[in-house]
Amino acid sequence: xxxxxxxxxxxxxxxxxxxxxxxxxxxxxxxxxxxxxxxxxxxxxxxxxxxxxxxxxxxxxxxxxxxxxxxxxxxxxxxxxxxxxxxxxxxxxxxxxxxxxxxxxxxxxxxxx
Amino acid sequence: xxxxxxxxxxxxxxxxxxxxxxxxxxxxxxxxxxxxxxxxxxxxxxxxxxxxxxxxxxxxxxxxxxxxxxxxxxxxxxxxxxxxxxxxxxxxxxxxxxxxxxxxxxxxxxxxx
Numbered sequence: 001x002x003x004x005x006x007x008x009x010x011x012x013x014x015x016x017x018x019x020x021x022x023x024x025x026x027x028x029x030x031x032x033x034x035x036x037x038x039x040x041x042x043x044x045x046x047x048x049x050x051x052x053x054x055x056x057x058x059x060x061x062x063x064x065x066x067x068x069x070x071x072x073x074x075x076x077x078x079x080x081x082x083x084x085x086x087x088x089x090x091x092x093x094x095x096x097x098x099x100x101x102x103x104x105x106x107x108x109x110x111x112x113x
Numbered sequence: 114x115x116x117x118x119x120x121x122x123x124x125x126x127x128x129x130x131x132x133x134x135x136x137x138x139x140x141x142x143x144x145x146x147x148x149x150x151x152x153x154x155x156x157x158x159x160x161x162x163x164x165x166x167x168x169x170x171x172x173x174x175x176x177x178x179x180x181x182x183x184x185x186x187x188x189x190x191x192x193x194x195x196x197x198x199x200x201x202x203x204x205x206x207x208x209x210x211x212x213x214x215x216x217x218x219x220x221x222x223x224x225x226x
Binding site: 004036041042043044045046049090092099100101102103104105106 | 116117146148153154155156157158161168169172204206211214215216217218219220
């Protein structure tokens with residue numbers, strides 16, 4: 001079975017500062033990793049995903065994440081955040097077969113001026 | 114193009130009542146998923162359809178929950194004898210096929226009084 005841990009429930013940051021949202025996973029099989037963003041009153045939107053190949057994955061809105069197998073991590077980063085990045089961010093894992101996503105509890109990113 | 118739509122957006126019901134939640138996937142998507150998101154938690158998998166059949170219903174919490182997708186497009190999640198603990202946002206997602214990116218709808222917020 002897979003599981004995802006997002007230790008930070010909330011991350012406050014000033015506009016134009018860099019940010020890292022942490023995600024660690026647990027799995028006994030090969031995994032596929034995802035970051036989704038949920039803006040207020042909107043559905044989940046895919047930011048980026050790691051399936052195979054390069055461990056550094058670039059997504060939309062300037063976000064990127066690095067898959068680290070030895071540390072079982074998939075942290076999300078952005079070098080300079082905007083007010084509009086304020087949202088809830090969910091890390092998710094899927095095993096071979098892609099039949100379902102297992103989500104973490106989410107990290108609320110709060111960007112202030 | 115049109116995304117995943119869910120109706121109603123909000124549903125308030127009384128304990129013990131029966132409810133139906135509807136999901137319209139993106140046209141042409143053969144895979145459809147239901148998740149449940151409780152307050153402060155990440156989405157939890159309920160059931161996955163490939164075409165008309167439920168390929169994995171391991172996430173349904175008990176036999177009060179049932180879902181159908183009779184023509185391989187629209188799906189309905191049915192909850193009998195609702196309980197206050199069923200209150201949550203119910204999310205639907207669809208993907209082009211097995212293993213493709215899941216696109217989420219805005220959800221139905223169910224409140225059981």
